[in-house]
Amino acid sequence: KCHRVLTERMFKHLRKWFGAHFSRHSRQRARLVSKDGRCNIEFGNVDARSRFxxxxDIWTTVLDLKWRYKMTVFISAFLGSWFLFGLLWYVVAYTHKDLPEFHPPDNHTPCVENINGMTSAFLFSLETQVTIGYGFRCVTEQCATAIFxxxxxxxxxxxxxxxxxxxxLAKISRPKKRAKTITFSKNAVISKRGGKLCLLIRVANLRKSLLIGGHIYGKLLKTTVTPEGETIILDQTNLNFVVDAGNENLFFISPLTILPLLFFHMAAETLSQQDFELVVFLDGTVESTSATCQVRTSYVPEEVLWGYRFVPIVSKTKEGKYRVDFHNFSKTVQVETPHCAMCLYNEKDARASIKLGYDNPNFDMSEVNETDDTEM
Structure with missing residues (x-):
């Protein structure tokens, strides 16, 4: 009987876990920008003229190709050119009757020495284009076509x-790889900072080399309906970010906490019901290559934690160095936070009222004459 009870509890726990797991995946929202900065968008019904x-712009097209396609183009370009010119060299030898099948006389001077067939013509084409020059096959001065x-x-x-x-070389040195060493926190948090209700995001540079002229900004994406009844999907609203060091020319040597300047028209209970996507951009110039790079990430309502703040990760060692503990980079702790922005403002107004006090116009002060009615 005890074994049966344990089995039922185990199956109940597994059903609960699988139910929560699949429901979380089913509620996962579609996002325009993934956490690693890739854009989740596809183009349909593009006409042939636009594809041409x-x-x-073949240079940009080749640079944007994936490595497997790029290497295929790389190998095909060289093999194709070697084979094409090898075929042309064979045609020159065939036209000039230099091949052994024509039985040229002993005093015959060929266009290219020692071309005996298609294989030797291909080898001569390869030697010519990559400037190997073994010296066994060479062009003679008797044939203008071969020289041309x-x-x-x-x-x-x-x-x-x-x-x-x-x-x-351009593919290897693209600044997109440098952007991989810029990381954002997994979640954004909402808590009080400086007496205001703020949304906080943490960003860090994993390299000691700086990003020159760093600039942080964001876009708030959501579906809106105009007064005329038009539905705009992915309506963009500009967001300016504030950092302790300013939002431009950042001294990006240690992790920074950024917060957008926006007013929260929502509460903790309704945050998960909202439909928005906060896209964060960080632009800067790579110090080592002087190339401009951009780092992107996004946050949906499920990734915004209300009533939390980030754990401190910068400390000072005994040797006098500053140490950044990336183990706690995305860790958060729960703090006391108002349930909405209006709650914070009402709380501040109430505290100010208690401190300053209010005059009550209905209160009248009257003087009372004291009389001694006690008889001794």
């Missing part, structure tokens, strides 16, 4: 090398 523009083809392949080979190697 991507090939016009050598010049064309040399020029196109330099262009292909410059483009593909430059694309690989």
């Amino acid at each position: 523009i991507f090939f016009v 083809l050598l010049i064309v392949q040399s020029i196109l080979g330099v262009i292909i090398n410059s483009f593909m190697c430059g694309a690989i």
